Amino acid sequence: MRVTQSMLSNNFLKHLSNNYDKMGKIQEQMNTQKKITRPSDDPVVAMKGVAYRTNLTEVQQFKRNFTEAHNWLDNTDAALDQAKKALERIRQLTVQASNGTLEENQRASIAEEVKQLKSQIADIANTQVGDKYIFNGTDTLNPPTSVDANGNIVVKTPSNNNPVKLELANGVYIQVNSVNSDTNGIFNQELFDSMDKLITNLEADDQDALKQDLNNLDTHINNLVNERATVGARSNRIELMEDRIDQQEISVTKMMSKNEDADMEKVITDLITQEAVQRASLGVGARIIQPTLLDFLR
Template identity: 55%
Template sequence: MRVTQSMLSNNMLNNLSRNYQNLGKYMNQLSTGKQINRPSDDPVIAMKGMNYRSQVTHVEQYSRNLGEVHNWLDNTDSALDKVQMTLERLRELAVQGANGTYEEGQRGNMASEVRQMADHIVDIANTKVNNKFIFNGTATTGRDGDPPYEVDADGNLLHPLNTERVMIEVSDGTKINVNTPSDSVFNADLFKDLVDFAKTLESGDDDEAIAAFIDKIDTHIDNNVNARADLGARQNRIELIENRILDQEIAAKDMMSKNEDADIEEVIMNLTQQEVVHRAALSAGARIIQPTLLDFLR
């Protein structure tokens, strides 16, 4: 086959073009730290990268959901702890009030404290976290933004409560109930009993009538303790799920890194080798292009 000067020049230029492309590829890998910069560079790596990135996004969303779960449970536990202290103080007042040594004026002072405690429990029941009422089931906005718990002078709740469970997904196919049902602690009997307790103290009834509220308050204390025990069990489960999600996130990011990230040492070595090849190609090309007929006629 006849080889012309033009063919040699074209081959040389094509080789130089490929060298430039390789240099550009390694320079891009070095500057971005990634093996590819567009899907066409390596469709297999690109497809795997999309799958790994989707998995990472999925797991990160569950991590954010777990943060929301912690927010619900921690604030609920804090609120129920305050309820516990308030109920224990109310029980102390019931024991004191049932003691026949207290005069009518002293019992009146106790009644005032009981009413203040009852109002305090209403405030706790209307606890808001991130602008959501946490003790009103799925109706977290209340009644058009108004508190869900309102009590009349006789201790009756003025509005029906939402007792549905608030569920948050924390992993594939796993949802956690994050709220404490409104009727488990803040039920209608609680507020009615507290108002009746205050009225009994004010009325000057006998000690037995006052002592009857000790058992009633004990019942509400038990309800609160049971609610906190259930809450603690959910918190323990969340910790186990959180550890598993963290492991999944680390594994997914590691796989994504191995798939996409360039080996910098290898890239530098390839770039150095390509520079040597490129300089050699330029040197050889210069020898091919320079000679012309005039060079031989000199």
């Protein structure tokens, strides 16, 4: 086959264009610091990148859930601590009133303080995180306690008394609130009814009944202590899970970087090599293309 000047010129231009295309891709890698800029550059790297990014997005969502979980549990623990202090103050006043040496106006003062502390406990039961009530199961938009027409505190039965749970790992849901309105709850109706009885017994100076009131207070205080211990155990577990998620985030980010990020030392070396190839290609092309009339006229 006869090789013509036209064939040499076309081959030269084709190879020159390919060299420029390679240099363009290397330049893109330098600018973006990524191995690929489009899936067609390397489908395997692109597919792995999608998987890693999906995993990273999932981990980052879990981290946001951890922030929400800490918020709920910290507020729950603080509320339980305040309620415990209020009940301990009521118990202290009850012990003081049960010695039988107080005058009538002193017992009335104690009864009045107990009323105020009862209202304070009701306010604690209505603690909110943002706009959500944390002691009312999943019925978080409605307060668990209210005051009726007679001034009595009423614990409502929530429409859904299931615990609030957050997903903190794949398929792992942790309870972040304390359900209170069932019979074993911490802010149940029995608690407020027992305080109403205590107030009545204080006003009547019923010493025998006050002793039973002390036993009831001890039961409710123990319930609060036990619930705080449960909340603390959940907090400890969440902290351990959070450490694991942090490690997963670091690991996924590292794998994604290895998969996608360009090795800049290699990219610079490739660029230098390609530039040398390009210069050599131009030099060869200048030699094999026949001179034109203008070249002879020089």
